Amino acid sequence: MRKAVPPQVREAARQRTCLDCRAAPGEKCAPGPGGRSNLHSSRIRSAEQGLAPLPPRQLLPLDGDRTYSELSIGNPDSLILSVHSEVQRTLALHLEELGALYVIVLGQADLLDLTELTNPLVLWMMSPVACLTVKEQVEFAERLVARGFADSPHPGAFRVAPLAARIVQRSELDPRFIAEWDAAKAAWPGGASKLFSDR
Numbered sequence: 119m120r121k122a123v124p125p126q127v128r129e130a131a132r133q134r135t136c137l138d139c140r141a142a143p144g145e146k147c148a149p150g151p152g153g154r155s156n157l158h159s160s161r162i163r164s165a166e167q168g169l170a171p172l173p174p175r176q177l178l179p180l181d182g183d184r185t186y187s188e189l190s191i192g193n194p195d196s197l198i199l200s201v202h203s204e205v206q207r208t209l210a211l212h213l214e215e216l217g218a219l220y221v222i223v224l225g226q227a228d229l230l231d232l233t234e235l236t237n238p239l240v241l242w243m244m245s246p247v248a249c250l251t252v253k254e255q256v257e258f259a260e261r262l263v264a265r266g267f268a269d270s271p272h273p274g275a276f277r278v279a280p281l282a283a284r285i286v287q288r289s290e291l292d293p294r295f296i297a298e299w300d301a302a303k304a305a306w307p308g309g310a311s312k313l314f315s316d317r
């Protein structure tokens with residue numbers, strides 16, 4: 119069970135957007151079962167993070183592994199989002215920051231009108247940011263700056279470090295890697311997995 123939440127965290131949590139029920143800052147969370155009043159865990163986590171010191175700077179190895187996501191599924195010329203695996207690992211427990219990173223990098227490439235973007239996983243990663251206030255978005259972007267994953271050329275404007283994440287063309291990737299990737303996609307068995315037994 120969760121430890122009791124200190125009153126100052128509880129108060130800060132009420133002033134933040136709730137990612138569970140999308141309550142705006144100052145609004146109450148949606149009531150729980152039986153109409154009991156509630157403060158959702160994402161709000162508490164977000165407040166704890168906001169009150170904590172900025173995260174430390176993290177040096178990314180230049181030759182680190184990267185993960186690649188096509189932005190436009192099924193489009194042979196799709197642009198590709200390339201993210202350093204250490205960034206992905208560090209931000210796995212900081213989904214608002216990961217979402218902010220994706221939003222900033224797509225914004226830098228003018229891709230935020232979403233016409234190109236049909237990869238559901240990428241859209242899902244960005245979704246926590248959509249309901250945050252601008253002040254909260256800036257706060258998460260500033261945490262990316264503290265980590266060294268982004269910089270801020272002027273107040274309120276952010277750029278992701280290319281080593282952390284960038285948009286690339288297929289032609290920029292190793293042709294052998296592309297061939298293996300395409301072959302793996304073609305060989306995907308596509309069978310269904312039975313999650314629910316009917317017996």
Ligand SMILES: [Zn+2]
Nearest residue numbers: 136139147158
């Ligand atoms: Zn809530």
